[in-house]
Structures are given as structure tokens and as C-alpha cells.
Amino acid sequence: MTTAVDRIAIKAKERPGDRIFSTATVVAGSLILAVLAAVAIFLFVQSVPAFMAAPDDFKGDFSNFWSYVAPLAFGTIWSAFLALLMAVPVAIAVALFISHFAPRKLAQGLGYLIDLLAAVPSVVFGLWGIGVLAPLVQPFYASLVEWFGWFPLFAGPVSGTGRTIFTVAIVLAVMVLPIITAICREIFLQTPVLYEEASLALGATRWEMITMAVLPFGRAGIISAAMLGLGRALGETMAVAMVLSPSPQILFQLFTSQNPTTIAANIALNFPEAHGVGVNILLATGLVLFVITLIVNMIARVIINRRKAFSGAN
Amino acid sequence: MTTMTVSTPVSNSLTAGKLPKNTPLMVLAASWIVVGAIFAVVFMSGATESYNWVGTLFFGTVLYCVVLYLFSYFVEGVRRAKDRLVTALVTIAFVVALIPLVSLVGTTLINGLPAFLTPTFFTESQRNVVGAGGGALHAIVGTLFVTGLATLISVPIGLLTAIYLTEYGRGRLARGITFFVDVMTGIPSIVAGLFAYALFSLLFNDPGIRFGFGGSVALSVLMIPVVVRSSEEMLKLVPNELREAAYALGVPKWLTIVKVVLPTSLAGIVTGIMISISRVIGETAPLLIIAGFTASMNYDMFSERMMTLPVFVYNQYASQGADSQAYIDRAWAGALTLIVIVMLLNLVARLVARTFSPKLGR
Numbered sequence: 001m002t003t004a005v006d007r008i009a010i011k012a013k014e015r016p017g018d019r020i021f022s023t024a025t026v027v028a029g030s031l032i033l034a035v036l037a038a039v040a041i042f043l044f045v046q047s048v049p050a051f052m053a054a055p056d057d058f059k060g061d062f063s064n065f066w067s068y069v070a071p072l073a074f075g076t077i078w079s080a081f082l083a084l085l086m087a088v089p090v091a092i093a094v095a096l097f098i099s100h101f102a103p104r105k106l107a108q109g110l111g112y113l114i115d116l117l118a119a120v121p122s123v124v125f126g127l128w129g130i131g132v133l134a135p136l137v138q139p140f141y142a143s144l145v146e147w148f149g150w151f152p153l154f155a156g157p158v159s160g161t162g163r164t165i166f167t168v169a170i171v172l173a174v175m176v177l178p179i180i181t182a183i184c185r186e187i188f189l190q191t192p193v194l195y196e197e198a199s200l201a202l203g204a205t206r207w208e209m210i211t212m213a214v215l216p217f218g219r220a221g222i223i224s225a226a227m228l229g230l231g232r233a234l235g236e237t238m239a240v241a242m243v244l245s246p247s248p249q250i251l252f253q254l255f256t257s258q259n260p261t262t263i264a265a266n267i268a269l270n271f272p273e274a275h276g277v278g279v280n281i282l283l284a285t286g287l288v289l290f291v292i293t294l295i296v297n298m299i300a301r302v303i304i305n306r307r308k309a310f311s312g313a314n
Numbered sequence: 315m316t317t318m319t320v321s322t323p324v325s326n327s328l329t330a331g332k333l334p335k336n337t338p339l340m341v342l343a344a345s346w347i348v349v350g351a352i353f354a355v356v357f358m359s360g361a362t363e364s365y366n367w368v369g370t371l372f373f374g375t376v377l378y379c380v381v382l383y384l385f386s387y388f389v390e391g392v393r394r395a396k397d398r399l400v401t402a403l404v405t406i407a408f409v410v411a412l413i414p415l416v417s418l419v420g421t422t423l424i425n426g427l428p429a430f431l432t433p434t435f436f437t438e439s440q441r442n443v444v445g446a447g448g449g450a451l452h453a454i455v456g457t458l459f460v461t462g463l464a465t466l467i468s469v470p471i472g473l474l475t476a477i478y479l480t481e482y483g484r485g486r487l488a489r490g491i492t493f494f495v496d497v498m499t500g501i502p503s504i505v506a507g508l509f510a511y512a513l514f515s516l517l518f519n520d521p522g523i524r525f526g527f528g529g530s531v532a533l534s535v536l537m538i539p540v541v542v543r544s545s546e547e548m549l550k551l552v553p554n555e556l557r558e559a560a561y562a563l564g565v566p567k568w569l570t571i572v573k574v575v576l577p578t579s580l581a582g583i584v585t586g587i588m589i590s591i592s593r594v595i596g597e598t599a600p601l602l603i604i605a606g607f608t609a610s611m612n613y614d615m616f617s618e619r620m621m622t623l624p625v626f627v628y629n630q631y632a633s634q635g636a637d638s639q640a641y642i643d644r645a646w647a648g649a650l651t652l653i654v655i656v657m658l659l660n661l662v663a664r665l666v667a668r669t670f671s672p673k674l675g676r
Binding site for chain 2: 015017018020024026027028029030031032033035038042043045046090091093094097101102110112113114115116117119120121122123125127128131174177181205206207210228231232234235236237238242264267268271272279282286289293294296297298
């Protein structure tokens with residue numbers, strides 16, 4: 001005879017404070033979605049004139065908007081790709097060092113050192129790239145071009161200043177390294193200790209334990225970290241704008257003085273002097289960059305969310 | 315009953331077939347010395363004009379990896395050898411990752427200190443300054459204003475959203491917000507600046523619009539997702555028992571959040587906010603676009619251009635005058651100021667986190 005009694009749901013008393021507070025949180029949450037939508041909408045509205053711009057509105061020799069943005073988009077993706085190629089292996093190694101190889105007592109401090117790298121503002125990286133890195137690597141470029149010039153990527157003539165797309169890629173790699181490292185480190189630390197201890201107890205060396213327990217467990221995390229690093233590298237502005245000596249073409253050569261520039265750097269360099277349709281054209285390239293990074297980030301998130309369910313990384 | 319023990323010649327089974335513990339260090343020192351000697355001979359024969367330190371360290375380390383692998387391969391077998399090789403490589407990767415940090419901080423200190431230590435750097439602006447002299451006060455004030463206002467906008471929105479996601483959010487809206495907050499962390503900073511420009515130039519119908527408040531809005535777009543993510547993580551750490559205990563005592567939900575959940579996670583939230591400030595305080599691109607640059611003081615957020623430190627650094631570098639060294643010196647001094655601010659923020663944040671946070675997990 002308990003059926004009737006059990007079914008009555010006890011309803012909490014709704015107080016005005018509760019109402020106001022929960023509404024405020026919902027509004028704040030929705031505001032974020034609204035801001036994201038507003039970014040897309042306002043950029044789109046402002047870029048409409050650019051899609052119909054006449055050829056002489058463009059800086060340089062271009063017939064329409066798409067031929068203007070193509071080399072920029074190429075430069076953006078190419079430099080970010082090169083940067084990731086360098087950053088991801090090093091970042092995984094550094095994360096492993098901090099999580100599994102370094103002495104326990106030092107590990108946290110060492111991780112903090114790498115995090116400091118993430119805190120350095122990008123203009124400072126730009127100054128460093130021109131002042132220190134470019135002169136330092138130029139001799140290496142010269143000898144690479146001299147010895148391996150037959151390889152298409154290394155074709156000459158070598159840049160005399162070292163301010164090439166490869167230098168930019170190195171700077172970008174240094175900038176995304178701490179982001180990728182931080183995420184990988186968190187993921188590696190989440191590996192269930194029982195797995196690690198079990199494989200060590202079965203006689204595995206530390207490296208075998210890592211390949212069998214830690215890396216499979218963290219694969220989704222590593223992919224997501226790399227994608228987030230890619231997103232950062234795609235959108236990085238000042239370091240590229242300062243280090244690169246640009247020319248708007250599609251070129252794969254790494255060490256010449258003719259380098260494709262990136263969307264973000266192109267905007268930063270030209271925006272202060274732009275006027276009329278020129279502003280709209282730059283805004284439209286910004287919209288293209290926004291769409292590219294949005295897609296990269298969304299793919300990354302979908303991968304993480306889908307893998308989360310069975311990798312246990314939550 | 316007596317047990318018979320067969321005495322055999324003593325061999326320590328724990329260390330048999332293993333290299334002595336300090337082998338890696340010895341091998342490292344030996345390979346550096348060997349390669350160093352080779353380079354010293356090359357140097358003394360006059361083939362290179364200066365001693366090749368970079369080459370010594372590089373080839374010495376390569377030699378170390380090879381020799382250690384071979385030693386271990388013949389004494390301990392291929393599995394141990396691989397393990398030792400990976401340990402060496404991973405450690406090298408860490409050292410390599412630190413080189414840029416050391417080089418960057420070092421050069422900034424060396425190049426920045428002279429102008430940084432001039433008394434006028436923190437008391438004067440660049441108004442009517444040609445060549446050396448003047449200071450960065452206008453930029454420092456601008457940075458404090460713009461970032462301060464951005465913090466004022468971002469923290470309430472970000473914190474409330476985090477509360478929504480942990481305490482209230484169920485279903486589609488919460489999932490959507492989580493997803494898009496994650497996506498928003500990846501918005502390029504320059505796009506945020508372009509957004510602020512597009513918004514305000516439409517609103518005020520002024521295609522040449524530049525003002526400090528726009529910079530704050532742009533920085534908020536970048537800052538909000540960071541605040542949401544970090545506060546959400548911290549709120550999730552609050553044990554459910556605390557909430558249930560409060561409910562059991564009849565405390566309304568909103569008071570539970572305000573009086574129990576938030577105070578418990580306060581240290582973590584403060585840390586997250588400070589880290590997010592340090593993240594946006596160095597942003598150049600959005601401020602270059604919407605706040606512009608100027609050589610004068612400007613205390614009004616809502617009209618006229620406003621200088622900020624990162625833009626100051628860029629501008630000093632990009633448009634050098636006749637006495638270019640003075641401009642470059644000021645750029646480095648500005649960079650040094652930025653690094654000092656950012657590192658202080660990070661350091662204080664870590665201290666706050668370490669001293670006040672509840673000890674949970676590992």
C-alpha cells in the first residue's frame with residue numbers, strides 16, 4: 001500500500017533568489033553563444049563589399065577576392081603545418097619527461113618552467129625571432145641550400161636575413177609547444193596507475209610501459225592537443241608579421257627571401273593604413289581565417305568528445 | 315628439523331647484467347670531452363676562427379646517445395638499451411625546449427634593461443619625443459585600463475557560465491555551450507579585434523574608429539572562454555557531499571552556490587582569472603586594430619586612440635625614427651615590462667593556488 005505515497009514528487013520551494021540566480025547563469029551562458037554568432041555575423045556583413053571589389057582595390061596584382069586570399073590561406077596553413085611538424089614530437093617528449101621521467105620532486109617545477117613559455121607575449125617572440133633566431137639560423141640555411149639545393153623544398157637562392165617561412169615555423173613551434181605539452185601532460189598523468197604498475201610488474205621497461213599503457217590511453221588527448229596547437233599556430237599574428245619578409249605567392253621553398261605570408265600577419269601589417277574597400281577586404285580575409293580555425297577546432301573537439309567515451313579520458 | 319643451505323659463490327643477482335648506476339653521467343661527460351678534444355684540435359689547427367661550442371655540445375650529445383645505446387645493448391640487451399635511449403632522447407627534448415625560454419628571457423633582460431632603468435620610462439609618455447628619451451607611461455596606463463575593463467566584463471560572464479555548466483546545465487543548451495566555449499578558446503586574437511572593429515564601426519558608423527573600450531571588448535572575447543574553462547574545472551572539484559549537506563540543512567540552491575561552492579573553490583578561480591589576465595595582457599593584434607596607437611596619454615576609454623604596452627613594443631620596432639637604436643631599446647624595455655608583469659601574475663597565481671586550494675587528487 002505504498003504506491004501512492006512513493007510516487008508523490010517532493011517539489012522544492014522556488015524562491016525568488018533561485019529564480020534570479022539561475023536565470024542570470026542561463027543568460028550568461030547564452031551570451032557566449034550570442035557572441036560567437038555575432039563574431040560571424042558582423043564579420044560577414046562587413047566583408048560583403050570585399051567579395052564584389054574591383055581588381056584595382058586590391059594591394060598587388062589580383063583579379064578578385066579569392067585570388068587575393070588563396071596565397072594568404074596557403075601561407076597560413078603551410079607555416080602552421082611546419083610548426084606542428086616540429087612541435088608535436090618535442091611536446092610529447094617533454095610531456096613524457098615531466099610526467100614519467102623527471103624526478104618526482106622536480107616535476108612540478110619543471111612543468112611550470114614550460115608553462116612560462118606560454119605566458120610570453122607574442123610581440124616578444126617577434127622581437128626575439130628577428131633579433132636572435134633569424135641571424136642564428138641563417139648560416140644553417142645557407143649550407144642546407146648549398147648541399148641539398150636539389151631537393152625542391154630547399155631550393156635557393158638562400159635568404160640573406162634568415163627571415164623566411166621556416167624561421168617563422170620555428171617561432172610558431174616554440175609558441176605552441178607549451179600548449180601541446182600542458183594538455184599531453186595532463187592526459188599522461190591521468191593514465192590509471194594500476195595499468196602502469198601492472199605492466200612494470202610484468203617486467204616491462206619504462207619505455208615499454210609507456211608504449212603499452214600511457215600512449216594508447218592518451219591518444220585522443222594527443223590528437224586534440226595537436227589540433228589546439230594547430231589552431232593557435234594558424235591564428236598567430238605578431239610573430240609572423242614581424243619576422244617574415246612577405247610576398248603574396250604560393251611557394252613551398254623554405255629558405256628563400258620569397259615567402260608566402262599568413263592571413264593574420266597580412267591584416268596586422270595592412271590594417272592601420274587601410275581605407276575604404278581595403279578595410280572590407282582585410283575583414284573578409286579575417287572571416288576566412290575565422291572559418292578555417294573554427295573548422296579545425298570543431299573537428300578537434302568532435303574527435304575528443306567521441307573518443308572520450310571509451311578511452312576513459314574524462 | 316634443520317634446513318640445509320647450499321652455499322654458492324656470492325653473486326649479487328640484483329645488479330648482475332646491469333650497468334652501474336652512474337653510467338649515463340660518465341658516458342655523457344666522456345663523450346663531451348672526446349668531441350671537445352676533437353673540436354679543440356680543429357680550432358688550434360686554425361680551420362675555424364673561434365672554438366665551436368654549439369658543435370661540441372651537439373655532437374657530444376649525439377655520441378652520448380650512440381655509445382650509451384651500444385653499452386647497454388651488449389650488457390643489458392636490446393630492451394634495456396631502447397629504454398635508455400628513449401630516456402636520453404626525452405631528457406634532451408626537455409632541454410631543447412628550455413633553450414628558447416632561456417635565450418628569450420636573457421636577450422630581453424640584456425637589451426631591455428638600459429632603457430628600462432632610465433627614470434623617465436615609467437613617468438613620461440612619447441609625446442613630442444623624437445629619438446631617445448621619453449617613456450612608456452601612456453602604454454602602461456592604457457594596458458591597465460583596457461585589460462582591467464576586459465576583466466570586469468569577462469569575470470562575471472565567465473563565472474556565471476561556469477556555474478550554469480556545473481550546477482544547472484543539463485541537456486542540449488549545456489552541451490552546446492561547453493562545445494562552443496571550447497571552440498571559442500581557439501579564436502585567433504586578430505579575429506577578435508576585427509570583430510570589435512566591425513561591431514563598433516557599424517554601430518557608430520565611423521570607418522576609422524579607434525578607442526580603448528573596443529580593445530576591452532576584443533580582449534573579453536578572448537578571455538571569457540578561458541575564465542569559463544578554468545572556473546568550471548575548479549567548481550567540478552568541489553565535493554558533492556558539501557552541496558548535499560547544505561541542501562539537507564534546507565539551504566536554497568543559490569545560497570548553497572554562493573556560500574558553499576564558491577568559497578570552497580575560490581583559490582582555484584582566482585588562479586584561473588589571473589592566468590587568463592596574463593594570457594590577454596600580452597595580446598597585440600586586436601589592440602593594434604581597434605585601440606590603435608598614439609604617443610600621448612589618454613585616460614578616456616571611450617574616445618580617441620589608446621596606446622597599450624604590446625602595441626608600444628610593436629610600434630617602436632616597426633616605425634623606427636632616425637635614431638633607430640633608441641626605438642629598438644624602448645621596444646625591448648617594453649617587452650621586458652610585459653614579461654615582468656606576466657611572470658609576476660603567473661607566479662602570484664601559482665602561490666595563491668598552492669597556499670589556499672584544498673588538496674585533492676594528485
